[in-house]
Amino acid sequence: MKQTFLAAALAVSCPTLTAQAQPAKGAALKFDFGPGKAAPGYKQVLPTAAYSAAAGFGFDFGTAVTGTDLGGKDALKGDFVASDKPFYFSADVPEGNYNVTVTMGDLKGASSSSLRAESRRLLQQKTETAPGKFFTQTFTVNVKSREISPGTEVQLKPRELTKLDWDNKLTLEFNGSRTCLSAVEISPAPASTVTVFLAGNSTVVNQEEEPWASWGQMIPRFFKPGVAIANHAESGLSLGSFLGSKRLDKVLSVMKPGDYLFVEFGHNDQKEKGPNDGAYNSYTERMRLFVQETKKKGGIPVILTSTSRRSFGPDGKISNSLGDYPAAARKVAQEEGVALIDLTAMTMQLYEAIGVEESKKAFVHYPANTYPGQTQDLADNTHFNPYGAFEIAKCVVEGIKANKLGLVKFLRNDTPAFDPTKPDALANWNWPESPRAAIAKPDGN
Known part of the structure; x- marks a missing residue:
C-alpha cells in the first residue's frame, strides 16, 4: 500500500516542473x-x-491621502503624502522577490506608522519619527503568481481569487495615526536572496x-x-489537499x-477518514514526500508540529486535541534527519502561561457587535488574532535559533529572545x- 500511495502522490504533486524561477530583472521603480x-x-x-492598470501604480482600494510640500534642498524629503487612516499603494510587478525601501517622516512634524505588504504581512511595527527625522528601511517581499507552467495553475479557492497575495501587484499598507510617506x-x-516557502493551513x-x-x-x-x-x-x-491543488508543484x-x-499540517489531516488516512499512514507518507521532493531541489525542509488548539482541561492545562x-x-x-520546530509543545506552554481566560x-474571541454584521459572539479556539499570531511567530523564531538554521544570520537586530512561558503583555501590543x-x-x- 505504501509504494502504491507514494507513486500516486508523486503523479499528482510532481509533474514536469518549469525551469527555476529567477527574480524579475529590470530597473527599479522609484x-x-x-x-x-x-x-x-x-x-x-x-x-x-x-x-489604474493603465498607470501601473497608485493609491489603491479607494484609500486617500493629502499632500504637503515644505520645499528645501532635498527634493525627496521636502514633500510627502499623509493620512491618519490606513491607505494602500500598489505597483504592478511580475512574480519574484523584491527589495522595498520605504522613507517616512516630516521635516516639521512628528509621524507614526506601521507597514504591511500584500495580505497583511507585517514588515514594520509602529514606528515614530520626531520633526525633521526620517525612517528609511529596506524589506524583502515576495510576489507570487498562480501560474506553474503554461496552462497549469494553482487551484485556488474562491476566497483566494480576490486576495492581494494572488494579484499582479505589490501592495503596501501604511497604517498609523499619522503616516507621512x-x-x-x-x-x-x-x-542570492533566500526564499522561505510556507506550506500549511x-x-x-x-x-x-x-x-x-x-x-x-x-x-x-x-x-x-x-x-x-x-x-x-x-x-x-x-x-x-495542498498536493491536490498543485501548491507543492x-x-x-x-x-x-x-x-x-x-x-x-495536522488540524485538517486528522479529519480525513479514508482507508489509508491516519497519522502513521497517509500523513506520514505525504510528509516524507514534501521532505524528499524539497531535498531533490536542493532545498532545506523544516517540519513544524501543529499549533495546539486552546483546549484547556479542568486542571488548567492544555489537553491534546491533535491526536498522534x-x-x-x-x-x-x-x-x-531534518529540523523540527515543536510548535505543539511551545503553544501549549504559551496558552497555559497566559491563562485559561x-x-x-490571543484567539478570535470577541463579543457581539465588535465588527459590522456580527450579531453573535465570536468564540474560536483554533484561529488567532494578531496578538496571538505574533506570539506564535516568536515561537517559530526561537525554533529557528534552536535548530541553528542558516536563517539565524538574517534575523533583525531588534529580535529579542522569547520564552513561551513568559509571553508578552497584551497591554503592550499595538496593532x-x-x-x-x-x-x-x-x-x-
Whole structure:
C-alpha cells in the first residue's frame, strides 16, 4: 500500500516542473510622493494618483491621502503624502522577490506608522519619527503568481481569487495615526536572496481580514533584507489537499538550492477518514514526500508540529486535541534527519502561561457587535488574532535559533529572545486594524 500511495502522490504533486524561477530583472521603480518637485530619477506620485492598470501604480482600494510640500534642498524629503487612516499603494510587478525601501517622516512634524505588504504581512511595527527625522528601511517581499507552467495553475479557492497575495501587484499598507510617506523604491532582489516557502493551513496562511491572523504573516517582521517569506498556506488544507491543488508543484517550480520549505499540517489531516488516512499512514507518507521532493531541489525542509488548539482541561492545562499527528511529525523529522520546530509543545506552554481566560485574547474571541454584521459572539479556539499570531511567530523564531538554521544570520537586530512561558503583555501590543474585516470563520478547525 505504501509504494502504491507514494507513486500516486508523486503523479499528482510532481509533474514536469518549469525551469527555476529567477527574480524579475529590470530597473527599479522609484516613487517620490507629494506635490513638490520630484527627486531626479524618481516618478512623482500626487495625492490624486489612484491606482489604474493603465498607470501601473497608485493609491489603491479607494484609500486617500493629502499632500504637503515644505520645499528645501532635498527634493525627496521636502514633500510627502499623509493620512491618519490606513491607505494602500500598489505597483504592478511580475512574480519574484523584491527589495522595498520605504522613507517616512516630516521635516516639521512628528509621524507614526506601521507597514504591511500584500495580505497583511507585517514588515514594520509602529514606528515614530520626531520633526525633521526620517525612517528609511529596506524589506524583502515576495510576489507570487498562480501560474506553474503554461496552462497549469494553482487551484485556488474562491476566497483566494480576490486576495492581494494572488494579484499582479505589490501592495503596501501604511497604517498609523499619522503616516507621512516620502518615497518608495521597489527593485528586484539579488539572486542570492533566500526564499522561505510556507506550506500549511489556516494557522499559517496570510489571513487577509481582521480580526483573523496567523503566524505566517507575522514572521516577515523578524528578517533583514536577504530573506523573502513566500506563504503558500491556505485555510482548510491538509497535506493531501495542498498536493491536490498543485501548491507543492508551485513551490518546487520556483525553489532554488538553499531555499527553505517550512511544513505545518495536522488540524485538517486528522479529519480525513479514508482507508489509508491516519497519522502513521497517509500523513506520514505525504510528509516524507514534501521532505524528499524539497531535498531533490536542493532545498532545506523544516517540519513544524501543529499549533495546539486552546483546549484547556479542568486542571488548567492544555489537553491534546491533535491526536498522534504531532508525534508522527516528530518521527518523520527524526528519521529524515531534518529540523523540527515543536510548535505543539511551545503553544501549549504559551496558552497555559497566559491563562485559561486571558488566553482567549490571543484567539478570535470577541463579543457581539465588535465588527459590522456580527450579531453573535465570536468564540474560536483554533484561529488567532494578531496578538496571538505574533506570539506564535516568536515561537517559530526561537525554533529557528534552536535548530541553528542558516536563517539565524538574517534575523533583525531588534529580535529579542522569547520564552513561551513568559509571553508578552497584551497591554503592550499595538496593532492598528486593517480596513478589511470579516466575521466568517476561515476554513478548517
